[in-house]
Amino acid sequence: MAEFQSVRGFHDILGEDLKKFRYVSDSIRNLLKLYNFEEILLPVVEYLEVFQRSIGEITDIVQKEMFVFQDRKGRWLALRPEGTAGAVRAYIQNKLYALKPYTKLFYEGPMFRYERPQAGRYRQFHQIGAEVFGIQDPQVDAEMIDLVYQILLKLGIPATIEINSIGCKVCRPAYREALSEYLEKVAGHLCHVCIDRKDKNPLRVLDCKVETCKSAVKDAPKMVDYLCQECREHYDTLKSYLDKLSVPYRENHHLVRGLDYYTKTVFEAVSDELGITLIAGGRYDYLVEELGGPPTPAMGFAVGIERLSMLIKDLPKEEPLYMVLPFGDVMDYALEVVKKLREMGKRVELSYKKAGLKKQLELANKFKADFVVIIGEDEKKERRITLKDMRTGKQESINFPELVHETV
């Protein structure tokens, strides 16, 4: 046993896992470029209030899932549990609202949540998030959800996109009231957690997974029936845009999110295979103002990179590997060949082991070389190389200075 281990919930990512991680990350970043999002690199630490005021005081994230600590001057800081709060803070602090009529940003990096580790859940995990500031039109919502769909398509991950509208300041209070009244009536059928939620955050009772709660809220009033004119139109238009874009989605009237800042559109992409949430987001039209910026509607989502990575089955093949195998007193010539091959853009491994040809070939197998360049005394003398295809076993002698005949 090693004397030291990584901290619970904090993991090294390496080998095949890292390849998948990078594949997911790179694929998403490429898509974000196509949608013309600009990257912003955000700090991992913010003042605690930034999260308390954006995510909401009574949410689980703020109440029990944050890494909180004091700096040397006694100020309360927190490791970010999500990216939106920091992005909004940065948007305001850097006065990005003054540069363009609207702003599209994306960020990538580690997030921290003090939770019990589980399948697809870590205390340090990684997200890529995208945010659009300054436009309230449902076309933004549609394009963001389309982007999420494109991510899933690109990565070949089967998932279902669920959408809902949770209204705004105008219409949500009335709904909340109606829902509370209803919950009061069925309180006898609710689990103890929901009894508590019923008063503090009734919306959350809707997506409780306990069976009795599920059936108890089956006939509960739906937010969609309480939407004000503006929210109603926003939601209907969004759906028509999604249809136009051929983005498949399912309406889930019980979809609410665990963060307080959402308004109108909320959505999630749920894995068909594992049933866990892969990507989630929504509109937050008041948050910028609440954090001290000018009134600015906004919309965003966050992708869980580890969660997508664990669903990646096979990676695209890598560049073929050329392994140069010197044996005998030929290292000077081998180095020359290696340099030339790399100049040609080949991925090259030079065997550092001193061994006979047989051992070198075994080594090449361990490195999973696609091609092998055999360099012995004979090759050196004639300034040639022997190129061998490790799959077929065929090999040919090539004049080194040209190296023109390389087979793919």
Add this chain to the structure above:
RNA sequence: GAGGGUGUAGCUCAGCUGGUAGAGCAGUGGACUGUGGAUCCACGGGUCGCGGGUUCGAGUCCCGUCACCCUCCCCA
């Protein structure tokens, strides 16, 4: 924060009702010093997660602790 499971060699695991550790794979070396991708042989390597207790004796029983996995809560 609650519940369940697991923890023996680098990896996957065996070890019956307690008598001081084994296999396969990997690794290393070698009959073969210019031809590999499970030919053959040999070899190395383990405070049995950690701490304590019961016992003449514990990998094996008891308690605690840590880590991982799974479920709940919640979430990416």
